[in-house]
Amino acid sequence: MEPATTPDPPYYAVVFTSVRDARAGDGYEAAAARMLELAARQPGFLGVESAREDLGITVSYWADEASIAAWRQEAEHRWAQEEGRTRWYERYSVRVARVERAYGGGRVP
Amino acid sequence: MEPATTPDPPYYAVVFTSVRDARAGDGYEAAAARMLELAARQPGFLGVESAREDLGITVSYWADEASIAAWRQEAEHRWAQEEGRTRWYERYSVRVARVERAYGGGRVP
Numbered sequence: 001m002e003p004a005t006t007p008d009p010p011y012y013a014v015v016f017t018s019v020r021d022a023r024a025g026d027g028y029e030a031a032a033a034r035m036l037e038l039a040a041r042q043p044g045f046l047g048v049e050s051a052r053e054d055l056g057i058t059v060s061y062w063a064d065e066a067s068i069a070a071w072r073q074e075a076e077h078r079w080a081q082e083e084g085r086t087r088w089y090e091r092y093s094v095r096v097a098r099v100e101r102a103y104g105g106g107r108v109p
Numbered sequence: 110m111e112p113a114t115t116p117d118p119p120y121y122a123v124v125f126t127s128v129r130d131a132r133a134g135d136g137y138e139a140a141a142a143r144m145l146e147l148a149a150r151q152p153g154f155l156g157v158e159s160a161r162e163d164l165g166i167t168v169s170y171w172a173d174e175a176s177i178a179a180w181r182q183e184a185e186h187r188w189a190q191e192e193g194r195t196r197w198y199e200r201y202s203v204r205v206a207r208v209e210r211a212y213g214g215g216r217v218p
Contacts, residue, residue, distance in 0.1 A: 001164045003126050003202055013124060013206050015168055017112050017158050049126050051160040055110045059124055059166060093112055093213035097122050097206035104202035 004047025004061055009099045011046055012062040018092035019055060031082040038078060042071045061099070068096060113156025113170055118208045120155055121171045127201035128164060140191040147187060151180045170208070177205060 020028070039045055039060060044067020050058040062068045129137070148154055148169060153176020159167040171177045 001162070003128060003164060003200065006204075009204075013122075013204065015122060015124070015208075017168075019112060049164055049166055051162045051164050051166045053110070053160045053162075055112060055158055055160050057158055057160045057166045057168060059126075059168070089214070091112065091214065093211060095115075095118075095122065095208045096210040097208040099124075099204045099206040101205040102202060105198070105200065 001050055004049050004059075006046050006061050006099075006102065009102050011099050012065060012068055013097045013099050014060045014062065014068060015095040015097065016058045016060070016092065017055060017095075018058075019090045020052075021087055021090050026088065027082075028088050031079075031088075034082070035075065035079065038074070039071060042074065043067055045071070065096075110159055113158050113168075115155050115170050115208075115211065118211050120208050121174060121177055122206045122208050123169045123171065123177060124204040124206065125167045125169070125201065126164060126204075127167075128199045129161075130196055130199050135197065136191075137197050140188075140197075143191070144184065144188065147183070148180060151183065152176055154180070174205075 036048060036050070039048060044063035046061035046063060048058065048060040050056070060071075062071070145157060145159070148157060153172035155170035155172060157167065157169040159165070169180075171180070
């Protein structure tokens with residue numbers, strides 16, 4: 001996954017942090033990939049960054065709060081369909097934040 | 110690494126995303142660990158979450174903007190000392206965001 005290329009602030013970030021229930025072959029990775037594809041087609045989607053070790057962190061970037069609210073409604077519905085009776089997360093947290101400043105360095109994509 | 114336990118919003122998040130220059134044994138992991146220990150001793154530090162695959166994401170949480178400004182000054186100085194002439198990142202971005210809402214689920218730490 002590449003770093004997200006986002007416009008100048010302000011915009012919004014949704015920081016999703018999770019600890020997986022350890023269980024291979026439960027279809028989680030495929031379902032998560034489908035959710036990312038779905039997110040990328042939502043109005044107001046700006047980009048996403050994701051990494052997982054013990055802890056998984058996915059940061060998605062959005063133009064405004066309305067885009068996030070629409071995505072949340074869609075995502076919860078779809079995720080419930082995907083998940084079925086399986087519990088994929090031991091725990092998770094979601095933080096919605098307004099990006100106020102951004103800077104960086106190194107090679108420009 | 111465990112998920113961070115943070116107070117009720119508002120507070121601040123610094124999302125640091127990076128792509129490493131691929132180079133094992135360059136002392137990066139030890140230097141990064143020392144930087145996290147140093148961050149944890151800063152006034153206003155609330156917690157940190159980190160994961161790395163191709164992309165590394167570290168989200169640190171802070172009480173207010175003044176804490177972030179103080180940490181940035183300290184961090185840039187220390188990091189320059191640690192890094193020496195080595196280039197540890199191919200590229201990176203820093204986003205400073207105000208956390209406005211937070212929720213979660215699953216087992217409480």
